[in-house]
Amino acid sequence: MADEKRPSDTMSLAMLEDMASCGLETTWDRYEQQLPMCGFGKSGLCCRHCNMGPCQVNPFGGEPKTGVCGADADTIVARGFLRTIAAGTSAHSDHGRAVCELVVAAAKGEAPGYQIKDEKKLRFIAKVMGIEAEGKSKEDLALAVGEKALGEFGKPHGTQLMATRAPRPRQEIWKTLGVTPRAIDREVVEAMHRTGMGVDQDYHSLLLHGQRVALADGWGGSMLATELQDILFGTPQAVLGEINLGVLKADKVNVIVHGHEPILSEMVALASQDPEIIKEAEAVGAKGIVVAGICCTANELLVRHGIPVAGHMKMQELAIATGAVDAMVVDVQCIMQGDVALAAKFHTRCITTSPKARIRGATHIEFEEHHALDTAKKIIREAIAAFPKRDAARVKIPQESQPAVVGFSHEFINYMLGGRFRASYRPLNENIINGRIRGVAGVVGCTQPKVAKGEQPYLELVKELVANDVLVVETGCAALECGRAGFLQPEFQDAAGPGLREVCEAVGIPPVLHAGSCVDNSRILIACTEMVHEGGLGDDISRLPVAGACFEWMNEKAIAIGQYFVSSGAFVAFGITLPVYGSPNVVKYLTQDIEAETGGKWAFGLSASGMAAAMIDHINAKRAALGINKQGERVLYDMEARRQLKF
Ligand code: SF4
Numbered sequence: 001m002a003d004e005k006r007p008s009d010t011m012s013l014a015m016l017e018d019m020a021s022c023g024l025e026t027t028w029d030r031y032e033q034q035l036p037m038c039g040f041g042k043s044g045l046c047c048r049h050c051n052m053g054p055c056q057v058n059p060f061g062g063e064p065k066t067g068v069c070g071a072d073a074d075t076i077v078a079r080g081f082l083r084t085i086a087a088g089t090s091a092h093s094d095h096g097r098a099v100c101e102l103v104v105a106a107a108k109g110e111a112p113g114y115q116i117k118d119e120k121k122l123r124f125i126a127k128v129m130g131i132e133a134e135g136k137s138k139e140d141l142a143l144a145v146g147e148k149a150l151g152e153f154g155k156p157h158g159t160q161l162m163a164t165r166a167p168r169p170r171q172e173i174w175k176t177l178g179v180t181p182r183a184i185d186r187e188v189v190e191a192m193h194r195t196g197m198g199v200d201q202d203y204h205s206l207l208l209h210g211q212r213v214a215l216a217d218g219w220g221g222s223m224l225a226t227e228l229q230d231i232l233f234g235t236p237q238a239v240l241g242e243i244n245l246g247v248l249k250a251d252k253v254n255v256i257v258h259g260h261e262p263i264l265s266e267m268v269a270l271a272s273q274d275p276e277i278i279k280e281a282e283a284v285g286a287k288g289i290v291v292a293g294i295c296c297t298a299n300e301l302l303v304r305h306g307i308p309v310a311g312h313m314k315m316q317e318l319a320i321a322t323g324a325v326d327a328m329v330v331d332v333q334c335i336m337q338g339d340v341a342l343a344a345k346f347h348t349r350c351i352t353t354s355p356k357a358r359i360r361g362a363t364h365i366e367f368e369e370h371h372a373l374d375t376a377k378k379i380i381r382e383a384i385a386a387f388p389k390r391d392a393a394r395v396k397i398p399q400e401s402q403p404a405v406v407g408f409s410h411e412f413i414n415y416m417l418g419g420r421f422r423a424s425y426r427p428l429n430e431n432i433i434n435g436r437i438r439g440v441a442g443v444v445g446c447t448q449p450k451v452a453k454g455e456q457p458y459l460e461l462v463k464e465l466v467a468n469d470v471l472v473v474e475t476g477c478a479a480l481e482c483g484r485a486g487f488l489q490p491e492f493q494d495a496a497g498p499g500l501r502e503v504c505e506a507v508g509i510p511p512v513l514h515a516g517s518c519v520d521n522s523r524i525l526i527a528c529t530e531m532v533h534e535g536g537l538g539d540d541i542s543r544l545p546v547a548g549a550c551f552e553w554m555n556e557k558a559i560a561i562g563q564y565f566v567s568s569g570a571f572v573a574f575g576i577t578l579p580v581y582g583s584p585n586v587v588k589y590l591t592q593d594i595e596a597e598t599g600g601k602w603a604f605g606l607s608a609s610g611m612a613a614a615m616i617d618h619i620n621a622k623r624a625a626l627g628i629n630k631q632g633e634r635v636l637y638d639m640e641a642r643r644q645l646k647f
């Protein structure tokens, strides 16, 4: 059992104990089986980039000091880091490409069921792209925007159009460094080329390209994904949702949608409301249909429609183990292959839907945008067919869930702060300048089993931040972890420091704002840019009293995100560790020297309270540099003080 003095996830602990007693294997068991993990891999010192290897370099300075080709630790570590960024960028950007293709298809009338929902944003993005909108119907404009957006992935000349939204001084920094992102595919291809045997063998040169690739993600693929999804499905605004396994219902057909792309899950949600489909569910004895999300597909549906969320990444197996999931419908990213083996021990149907992501043993029903609603109905019918096969004796749904107010897109934050007629970031900037709000923190990213069972470092981190008057913006699984602890409710104001609480009470927002999925970290880039443009906090993101964090990072995408924030001027802290310790030069570059180039830097391997302290210290330093350091000293919350907080 977890130490009682620490925040503990008793629900998951109880479920894991029950699963163990039933002989059901989980990701925690498989993690244990992997221990001890390879030290070369952990420190980034293993290279498999050619068949003279695999090579491993001695991390303690002894022999061998290089691989067969002579590549040293710096080169091997930097190549690995760059490939990780490239992989993360590919994932976000391929997601973005699929959205662009859907916008084009919808505009041509070839994707029945999809419409242009946010014409205002469509016109705004057209302007950013230099497309003349005057006199064009929304369909014609969407076609032009979709085609131009698709061009961003492979255009032979020029740089990313979305990057022109960054503050001017930031664009100048990128230009000087030579990292303004060109076509997204080009940056990824070049990363793979540079990191192959016998090409780029200078760690600084490799890591500079890492910056360029990451920027192609944040200010390219991810931003296009977010903006075009908003155009198609609507820009999020505050909506009430519910988070945790208790959203599943024993008497209803439960369909989980899991992965990242809302393209299909939007249709699954729509199909679940079809009277004919509901009748079919009732005909097999169910009282209705629940569609609930896991991971970032969940976040996409949650922030736009308030559709309930069953859990985050490391809860996918727990969801199946409730015995009440009739279909686990997956698209791409963060889907564990182990789900299929576990589902086979229940009545649960695992259904893959993407041509890019098949899992042996799963049922494959390929999503096709031209017949999306029909595909979605077919999928729900699979779940309905599975419902009567449930073993009622094995249905154990924990009765735990929390309401959550979500949907804080940067447009909605703007509106909340300023109102419909004077939407503006002015109140936020003013409250930062007057010291009620110390600064803003982005807490984003994954959950994973390297964190001991029952421990919840995101909760420790976020509690400490808000108690110190730091407004927190969240995305991804971190947001879901905080949501199921009740942190996304206005009542969580009680845990905030006096200044932040006053602002939250006045505006009517929680001190933790859920902004969306992994690709939606681009919303935070734009929010930072808006703060710069509003004035009073310096002329660039690097001057803002802001910081970012990801404690339980797991997916390569998280590294791409961390790097694009650092390259945009932010301080970014990651938990656990990064696979770079094998090269002191790379560590020094990422945690120190890069600051002179970009104004941002990395920190890693910190505890939750160490991370909070580092972020607050950074925010204080930025306040001091701006001459607005009237805020009091950092309040350090020890375990006793934390226990006394309401949450
Ligand atoms: Fe070894 Fe060099 Fe080949 Fe890597 S590229 S496997 S270090 S020989």
Ligand code: MSK
Residues within 6 Å of the ligand: 260, 295, 296, 312, 313, 333, 334, 444, 445, 446, 447, 475, 476, 477, 478, 517, 518, 554, 555, 557, 558
């Ligand atoms: S789902 S990438 S575990 S946030 Fe986006 Fe969660 Fe990380 Fe996957």
